[in-house]
Amino acid sequence: MSQPIRIGIAGLGTVGAGTVKLLREHAELLALRCGRPLQVVAASARDRKKDRGVDLAGIRLESDPLALATAPDIDVVVEVIGGSDGVARQVIETAIAGGKHVVTANKALLALHGSTIAAQAEAKGVILGFEAAVAGGIPIIKALREGLVGNRVKRLYGILNGTCNYILTTMRESGRDFADVLADAQKLGYAEADPSFDVDGIDAAHKLALLTAVAYGRPVDFAGVYVEGIRKVGALDIRFAEELDCRIKLLGLARETEHGIEQRVHPCLVPKTAPIASVDGVFNAVAVEGDFVGQTMFEGRGAGAGPTASAVVADLVAVARGHGLPAFVVPAARLASSPGSPIERHRGAYYLRLMVLDRPGVIADVTAALRDEQVSLESMLQHGRARGPDDTVPVVLTTHVTEEAAMRRALQRIAGLAMLREKPILIRIEDL
Numbered sequence: 476m477s478q479p480i481r482i483g484i485a486g487l488g489t490v491g492a493g494t495v496k497l498l499r500e501h502a503e504l505l506a507l508r509c510g511r512p513l514q515v516v517a518a519s520a521r522d523r524k525k526d527r528g529v530d531l532a533g534i535r536l537e538s539d540p541l542a543l544a545t546a547p548d549i550d551v552v553v554e555v556i557g558g559s560d561g562v563a564r565q566v567i568e569t570a571i572a573g574g575k576h577v578v579t580a581n582k583a584l585l586a587l588h589g590s591t592i593a594a595q596a597e598a599k600g601v602i603l604g605f606e607a608a609v610a611g612g613i614p615i616i617k618a619l620r621e622g623l624v625g626n627r628v629k630r631l632y633g634i635l636n637g638t639c640n641y642i643l644t645t646m647r648e649s650g651r652d653f654a655d656v657l658a659d660a661q662k663l664g665y666a667e668a669d670p671s672f673d674v675d676g677i678d679a680a681h682k683l684a685l686l687t688a689v690a691y692g693r694p695v696d697f698a699g700v701y702v703e704g705i706r707k708v709g710a711l712d713i714r715f716a717e718e719l720d721c722r723i724k725l726l727g728l729a730r731e732t733e734h735g736i737e738q739r740v741h742p743c744l745v746p747k748t749a750p751i752a753s754v755d756g757v758f759n760a761v762a763v764e765g766d767f768v769g770q771t772m773f774e775g776r777g778a779g780a781g782p783t784a785s786a787v788v789a790d791l792v793a794v795a796r797g798h799g800l801p802a803f804v805v806p807a808a809r810l811a812s813s814p815g816s817p818i819e820r821h822r823g824a825y826y827l828r829l830m831v832l833d834r835p836g837v838i839a840d841v842t843a844a845l846r847d848e849q850v851s852l853e854s855m856l857q858h859g860r861a862r863g864p865d866d867t868v869p870v871v872l873t874t875h876v877t878e879e880a881a882m883r884r885a886l887q888r889i890a891g892l893a894m895l896r897e898k899p900i901l902i903r904i905e906d907l
């Protein structure tokens with residue numbers, strides 16, 4: 476058997492400890508599959524005495540993660556510290572500069588600096604693996620880079636944040652409101668103490684930016700992702716969606732349009748019959764439509780020690796086998812600088828919920844605003860009369876396909892109507 480591939484793990488948290496566990500439990504199996512052992516030589520730990528539930532015997536513990544990036548006895552550094560700048564970036568860039576391969580789960584960092592780091596890795600002839608950074612255990616980066624590489628991707632979309640999917644699923648099943656379910660998710664340890672990266676769509680946008688780069692061979696463009704989170708989705712919207720035979724999901728979507736590549740993350744109404752509509756709880760899923768393959772969908776766990784370690788180890792095996800593919804499908808210098816399409820050019824159908832005073836003429840005013848912007852209505856839902864003391868009733872309108880800019884102009888007028896009691900809720904309807 477050949478020489479072992481020598482690994483240094485920076486960060487022994489959930490993912491780091493999970494990776495050590497997998498590598499230990501499957502040491503023989505992996506050695507056979509790689510033709511050489513995968514050996515963890517060293518790891519960085521801020522607290523050396525902490526019990527992480529894994530056997531660290533024989534692993535050198537460094538207090539400074541940068542020591543791993545410069546250690547002569549390490550071939551590949553696994554960066555699982557996290558954070559979009561600071562020490563994680565330093566560890567990765569130092570390791571690459573020293574000719575070491577890098578495997579990372581850090582989507583926040585790669586979404587901002589991925590193209591630069593990929594270019595550095597290529598210049599040094601080392602591999603940059605980031606399967607764990609997108610949809611955790613689902614091997615979607617490998618699917619796009621290898622299995623689907625013969626296709627032009629017409630469209631891809633996915634449930635890329637397990638916390639949001641758990642919250643939306645629980646809201647639907649229990650009828651409870653967003654804030655209430657979020658508090659539960661935090662107690663259960665699903666959502667972060669500061670949940671904004673999850674619920675405001677930022678984590679999903681990081682992942683979408685990486686998927687788009689791999690699917691379309693263009694530089695990672697996080698700033699080009701239009702982002703909305705799920706805070707505004709109410710229990711009422713979930714009920715109305717059911718009535719429209721839809722589910723509400725936070726999706727990340729990318730597609731080629733006549734104006735360029737569109738990237739968006741926002742809550743969507745999707746038909747109940749679409750396969751992705753029944754991906755519930757903490758599960759993630761990614762659908763890819765290729766011109767030759769047609770529709771494909773990958774489903775699995777996007778987070779947690781086991782699934783994420785599974786992805787990290789897949790990248791380590793690629794390193795051990797010497798499979799050095801360009802990080803974003805094409806060499807960094809040849810990434811196409813195709814334009815991004817702004818959200819105002821988006822074409823789609825819309826769900827609009829208005830809380831209005833129950834008075835004659837209100838709907839006439841609303842539909843006049845839509846008519847003036849050439850937005851065509853598909854349906855309207857209103858049940859009975861307002862009963863509460865505030866005399867307010869929800870009205871839901873759905874539109875035919877229209878341009879976002881027109882919808883926004885109409886919405887601005889509607890938002891100014893005196894009969895409107897709350898900010899209108901606009902959710903895009905996806906044709907999946």
Ligand SMILES: NC(=O)c1ccc[n+]([C@@H]2O[C@H](COP(=O)([O-])OP(=O)(O)OC[C@H]3O[C@@H](n4cnc5c(N)ncnc54)[C@H](O)[C@@H]3O)[C@@H](O)[C@H]2O)c1
Binds near residue numbers: 539
């Ligand atoms: N947890 C998941 O399910 C999951 C899934 C996909 C991707 N990721 C990504 O993996 C990375 C790690 O996530 P995690 O959940 O394991 O986080 P974590 O907080 O459990 O672990 C991070 C570890 O890094 C250590 N650390 C922080 N600063 C350090 C420093 N300066 N020197 C040495 N160690 C330091 C912390 O002590 C901690 O042990 C993040 O980028 C995250 O986004 C996590």
Ligand SMILES: N[C@@H](CCO)C(=O)O
Binds near residue numbers: 637639678777
């Ligand atoms: N916070 C992420 C997990 C790590 O990617 C999620 O909820 O899906």
Ligand code: NA
Binds near residue numbers: 608610
């Ligand atoms: Na993955």
